[in-house]
Amino acid sequence: MNDLKKDIQPVSTATMADMVESRLREYLKRKSFVPGDALPKEQELADALGVSRNVVREALSRLRMLGMIDTRKKRGMILAQPDILGSLERVLDPLILGKNTLQDIFELRLVLEMGLADLIYLRKTPADIAQLETIVAQEVNKQQKPFRVEHEIAFHGKLYQMTGNDTYMRFQKMLLPVFEYVLDYEIKTNGQAEVGKVTHHDLVETLKTGNAEDFRKGMKEHLKPHFDRLKA
Amino acid sequence: MNDLKKDIQPVSTATMADMVESRLREYLKRKSFVPGDALPKEQELADALGVSRNVVREALSRLRMLGMIDTRKKRGMILAQPDILGSLERVLDPLILGKNTLQDIFELRLVLEMGLADLIYLRKTPADIAQLETIVAQEVNKQQKPFRVEHEIAFHGKLYQMTGNDTYMRFQKMLLPVFEYVLDYEIKTNGQAEVGKVTHHDLVETLKTGNAEDFRKGMKEHLKPHFDRLKA
DNA sequence: ATAATTCCTTTTGTACTACATATTGATCGG
DNA sequence: CCGATCAATATGTAGTACAAAAGGAATTAT
Incomplete structure (x- = not known):
């Protein structure tokens, strides 16, 4: 072919x-x-x-x-x-990519998100946890739409950063616009997506008391609405 | 900076x-x-x-x-x-990338490998399992060095393919040379890496009887030697 | 004699012209 | 009315010319 x-x-x-x-x-x-x-x-x-x-x-x-x-x-x-990602950056525009590719990238980001637990547990510091808690605390007040996206980015962005892997972090950041784009599209066609049962706050608690395995389970629940939308 | x-x-x-x-x-x-x-x-x-x-x-x-x-x-x-990956392909040469970037990519591949369980369970078919079993069966005979790498690629490559995500699959394939390169380097400096306790055969068994969570745990064990090498 | 300055050489950056080539569309002929 | 030939057009390639910058060499001053 x-x-x-x-x-x-x-x-x-x-x-x-x-x-x-x-x-x-x-x-x-x-x-x-x-x-x-x-x-x-x-x-x-x-x-x-x-x-x-x-x-x-x-x-x-x-x-x-x-x-x-x-x-x-x-x-x-x-x-x-x-700079490996520099070239990717130039092409990663949701507007010019095909629908299939966009969907693939959406899934790719879920995969990345699910796989980062071990790196986080390998390298997290108390300072990281404290910062995450600050981010979560700020979430509580404002739940309006524009702010929610910002907080999503802040929280998950911090998680990538905690991996200590710069390439990984930048890669995720680049994938964000595609993620948002596909999400917007899905919401427009299938209606508002419900939010996962496990919140950011829960994830931080797991980071403090649980192990990588627990964190992965929590992340899976957190992302469940997205996974549910995937077509077999 | x-x-x-x-x-x-x-x-x-x-x-x-x-x-x-x-x-x-x-x-x-x-x-x-x-x-x-x-x-x-x-x-x-x-x-x-x-x-x-x-x-x-x-x-x-x-x-x-x-x-x-x-x-x-x-x-x-x-x-x-x-083609998003087309541009990446041109730059992803182990020989011209910096050491830090290579290490980052090595870790990135571990992350990807750990995160693919859910996609696999969403889309795997009996035919896929059968193919995996064929691949594993061929492994038993030849354990010489050049063949082992081939089988590694065949097995894991099949796993990516089972995700049904073409972009993901190609991405992983592109990362392979970097993975091998870093691995060779590590082995040269730190001696031969032992193999994980969970084998390909075990993973296939899990695919048949267990759930995504089990598979992730198995994969973690399978990749444990690599994870152990990572620096905090 | 050493250091600073000036000039010259060299290589990239940009512009312009000319022409080959292929493709489209139109005109012409059957 | 359809098919073939031919002209028009946009890209692909070659070649020349010159500006600009940067490094090195030569010269001058202290």
Whole structure:
């Protein structure tokens, strides 16, 4: 199905820039360049590849966007360490993604949320718990719609942060808009979602007294309305 | 820390292509383009932005790489649905990522693995179980090193597939090389890792008789050696 | 002699032109 | 009325030219 497309399309529609991009990738890998190493100049690459400098620049522009290379005016280009999530960020717009992908991401976030218990228990500190309690305390007062979302983000965001895993935290943050978007859509079609039986407050209590297993169970209950909506 | 960098760097080092890329993104969002809509021609964009067509093409080249736009020879460019993971794929190379990021991804995969139980129980079929049993049966014979990795991939890969979530599955597959890479590194420095008490065979049994909660516990035990290696 | 300044060289960034190529749509012929 | 050929058009590629910045070399001053 899709495999055929991936085999045939590149042959027919591959442009020079595409090929040069791929060649450069291969070149960097084969030469075992490490971050900081200098790359040949644009003109040299163009000559070596037998294309115009224009094409080379289009390919380099892509690698530059991904953070794979850094270029400075006279010093030439150097290999850099790309920010993996930086590239994702650019594409993760609910408005341009397909419905299936959005649904997949929605589920992915549930999976992530369910799996973070062990990391949290590995690294949580009393200070973290205290902050969570502050967040929960502020929730009690304001239950209006705009604030509820804010508190959801504050609470769950703090949980990600407690994992001590920066990539994980940023990843979750990026997924948030998609989550909200799908949620809004679901609510519009299926009516208001009820809230889970286990509250944020309960989860914090579990963090203080229970173990990772308990926390996972609590989180499952907390997210139950979302899970119930999933189609088998 | 990094926030400052993100605010200051763009001002100082932003090239025209960077700005045009950002402008185009904003433009697409503001005009609420939907996939299939036609974009203005390159020359028109260049004129409107006050830059050369060259710069516009560098920016478009980036969007094209991300799959955000499709272009055909005369028909112009049309907005497309980007493949979110496609962009990740290009950057997820263990050799060029930093050590911290690699460690983060290693942990991320453990998190994902721990969180997939509910999706599996929502969607598993008898056929899936049968396939898993076949995979496990083949494991028994060959325990040599190259085969073990293959079976690991086959087994866990099948689990992802059972979630019915294509994005999730591809994501996991992409994370695999990083996982292996970090694992190899750990083994080299800390010696061979022992294997978890719960085997693949046990997990399949749980899938047949137990519930999602049991499966999560089993998976935790199965991955215990990895979790034990994590630093608090 | 050492340090600071100035100038020159080099490489990227941008602009412009020209033309090839493919696709669309229209015109022309059967 | 349908099919084929041909022209128009937008992207793809090449090539030239020059501006700007950054590093290094040479020169001057203390």
